[in-house]
Amino acid sequence: xxxxxxxxxxxxxxxxxxxxxxxxxxxxxxxxxxxxxxxxxxxxxxxxxxxxxxxxxxxxxxxxxxxxxxxxxxxxxxxxxxxxxxxxxxxxxxxxxxxxxxxxxxxxxxxxxxxxxxxxxxxxxxxxxxxxxxxxxxxxxxxxxxxxxxxxxxxxxxxxxxxxxxxxxxxxxxxxxxxxxxxxxxxxxxxxxxxxxxxxxxxxxxxxxxxxxxxxxxxxxxxxxxxxxxxxxxxxxxxxxxxxxxxxxxxxxxxxxxxxxxxxxxxxxxxxxxxxxxxxxxxxxxxxxxxxxxxxxxxxxxxxxxxxxxxxxxxxxxxxxxxxxxxxxxxxxxxxxxxxxxxxxxxxxxxxxxxxxxxxxxxxxxxxxxxxxxxxxxxxxxxxxxxxxxxxxxxxx
Numbered sequence: 001x002x003x004x005x006x007x008x009x010x011x012x013x014x015x016x017x018x019x020x021x022x023x024x025x026x027x028x029x030x031x032x033x034x035x036x037x038x039x040x041x042x043x044x045x046x047x048x049x050x051x052x053x054x055x056x057x058x059x060x061x062x063x064x065x066x067x068x069x070x071x072x073x074x075x076x077x078x079x080x081x082x083x084x085x086x087x088x089x090x091x092x093x094x095x096x097x098x099x100x101x102x103x104x105x106x107x108x109x110x111x112x113x114x115x116x117x118x119x120x121x122x123x124x125x126x127x128x129x130x131x132x133x134x135x136x137x138x139x140x141x142x143x144x145x146x147x148x149x150x151x152x153x154x155x156x157x158x159x160x161x162x163x164x165x166x167x168x169x170x171x172x173x174x175x176x177x178x179x180x181x182x183x184x185x186x187x188x189x190x191x192x193x194x195x196x197x198x199x200x201x202x203x204x205x206x207x208x209x210x211x212x213x214x215x216x217x218x219x220x221x222x223x224x225x226x227x228x229x230x231x232x233x234x235x236x237x238x239x240x241x242x243x244x245x246x247x248x249x250x251x252x253x254x255x256x257x258x259x260x261x262x263x264x265x266x267x268x269x270x271x272x273x274x275x276x277x278x279x280x281x282x283x284x285x286x287x288x289x290x291x292x293x294x295x296x297x298x299x300x301x302x303x304x305x306x307x308x309x310x311x312x313x314x315x316x317x318x319x320x321x322x323x324x325x326x327x328x329x330x331x332x333x334x335x336x337x338x339x340x341x342x343x344x345x346x347x348x349x350x351x352x353x354x355x356x357x358x359x360x361x362x363x364x365x366x367x368x369x370x371x372x373x374x375x376x377x378x379x380x381x382x383x384x385x386x387x388x389x390x391x392x393x394x395x396x397x
Contacts, residue, residue, distance in 0.1 A: 011147030012274040020138045020199050021148065027197065028131045029158055031091075031190025034098070034183040035124070036163020038063050041183055042101070042117065044167065044176035049107035059106060059117045061356075066121030068352040075126050075345030076214055079205045079338055083130050084195045091191035093123035098184030102177040120184070125191045129344030132328055134199050147274040149328040153321035154270020157263040206338035215335050215343035220393040224327065224334075225350040227290065230385035231323060232354025233361070234297055234378045238262065240362035241374030242313065245303060248371060254306055261310045262317035270321030279326075282333060283393040286326040290389055293319035294382030300375035334393050354381075 009017070016022045039060045046056040078086045097120030106113035135148040166186070167179035194200055215221045239259060246255035279285040296316040304312070327347060335343040358381065362374045 010275060011144055012151055012271060014144050015139065015148045015151055015274070018139055018144070020197055021135075024131055024134060024138065024194060024197055024199065025148075025152065025155065027190050027194035028127045028152075029155055029190070031125055031127045031187055031194055032156075032159050033163050033166065033190065034094070034120075034187040035067070036159040036161075037167045037179065037183040037186070038098075038120065040164045041167045041171075041176060041179035042106075044171055045101070045180060046106050048176045049105050051107040055107065055110060059110075059113055062114050063117040063121040064352065064356065066118045067124045068349045068356075070122040071124065071126060071129075071345040071349050072214070072342050074123075075129050075342040076339075078126060078130065079214075079341045081205050083133075083200045083203050087125045087127070087130065087191050087195045087200070090123040090125040091188045091195075094120050094125065095184035095188040097121070097123065098180050098187070102180035102184075125187070125194075126341065126345055127191065127194055128348055129341045130194070130200065130203075132332075132344045133341050134203065136332065137199050137203070142278045145332075146276070146278045146325065146329055149325040150270055150274040150276070150321060153324035153328070154267050154273070156321075156324075157267045157270075161260070161263060205341075215339040215346060218334065218336055220334050221331070221336075221343060221346070223388055223391070224330065224393065225346050227385040227388035228327060228347055228350040229354035229357075230381045230388065231290075231293065231320070232351040232356075233358035233381035234293070234354075234385075235320070235351075236355035236358025236360075237362040237374055237378035237381065238297060238300070238316070238358075240359050240366060241300070241371050241378060242309075244362075244366040244374065245309065245371040249306060251306060258306075258310060258313045261313040265314035265317030266320045269318035270325070273322045273325060276322075278329070282326060282330045283389065286323070286330055287386065287389050289319055289323045289326050290382065290386045293323050294379055294386055297375060297382055298379040301372045301379065303370075303372050303375070330393060 015025075042059050042063065043053075043056040046052075046059065074086060074090060097116045097118075100116035101113060101120065104112055104116070131152060132149070135145050135152070139145045139148050166182060167176075170179040170182045242258045242262070243255040246252050246258060296319050299312050300309070300316060303309070328344070331343050331347060332340065358378070362377065365374050365377060
């Protein structure tokens with residue numbers, strides 16, 4: 001237990017009581033809500049104009065690919081300068097992209113819509129890596145920092161639970177364009193709130209001489225990013241596979257509940273993981289957690305009835321926050337000096353690319369086979385992540 005005023009308190013309480021921590025975490029979640037809002041808002045906007053799913057998928061893909069591709073670039077700029085100017089500029093530009101998307105008919109002007117989606121995605125404020133860089137600044141000791149990483153990983157699920165709900169509420173009140181405008185407004189509000197916090201304003205990049213490859217010059221970092229891409233593949237394959245399972249079971253509406261069960265397992269386990277002590281060898285702990293993640297998805301291939309599947313979906317989600325929190329802690333230890341923000345951004349990009357690959361692969365397999373095969377692929381990707389993190393990690397860049 002961490003002690004506050006001489007009394008032991010759970011680490012998660014210590015995190016939330018630490019000055020600036022609750023604000024930074026909450027502002028980060030609010031500012032990142034567009035990530036959970038944009039896909040559904042874009043799809044609803046296209047469908048409202050009688051556009052097809054191909055256009056909706058294309059625009060959603062442009063948004064996601066732009067965010068993944070430009071994230072490390074923006075994070076490198078932050079590492080070399082400051083957080084606040086980059087966050088504010090990106091917040092304004094990303095909001096402009098969303099407002100442009102809301103103002104046009106994407107079916108009549110698909111090229112303009114693609115440019116707007118690219119702008120909104122490419123200039124996504126790097127709140128996630130900025131927050132992880134600040135945890136050691138605002139928290140007192142290694143165990144509390146670990147708890148911050150764990151709470152950060154667990155609360156990410158809120159973005160993908162509440163983001164779509166906000167879009168649906170906006171669409172019901174004023175149409176899908178309101179959902180797009182709301183994504184821009186919410187993202188800007190969270191970014192402003194985060195950037196105004198004293199730790200963000202005080203943070204400065206390191207003046208060290210940097211290699212043009214940034215964190216990618218360290219072989220251990222590349223291996224970790226590859227492992228996280230495999231984890232993303234597991235999650236992407238699960239989402240598609242569980243949707244196919246629900247349809248094959250004659251209960252298409254259950255897909256949302258099964259995905260929610262998976263997210264619920266992640267949220268509960270993530271909060272519980274905040275109480276785990278820091279590891280002397282973070283890379284060995286990550287190896288164990290990766291193995292647990294792979295093992296958690298393997299039973300889904302048994303494709304039981306809806307009740308047992310809901311339980312398995314809950315259990316399969318439990319290891320993800322711990323894997324992410326351990327990865328955050330490992331990156332903080334092995335990233336080359338002056339590249340920490342960029343290293344965290346590469347983690348996000350790696351996971352996102354893996355998620356897209358897993359979704360695409362699972363969709364293709366599902367057209368040719370059965371959900372059990374997709375779940376086996378999800379578990380196999382997790383096993384590949386285990387292999388990638390099996391060798392020790394060290395700071396070699």
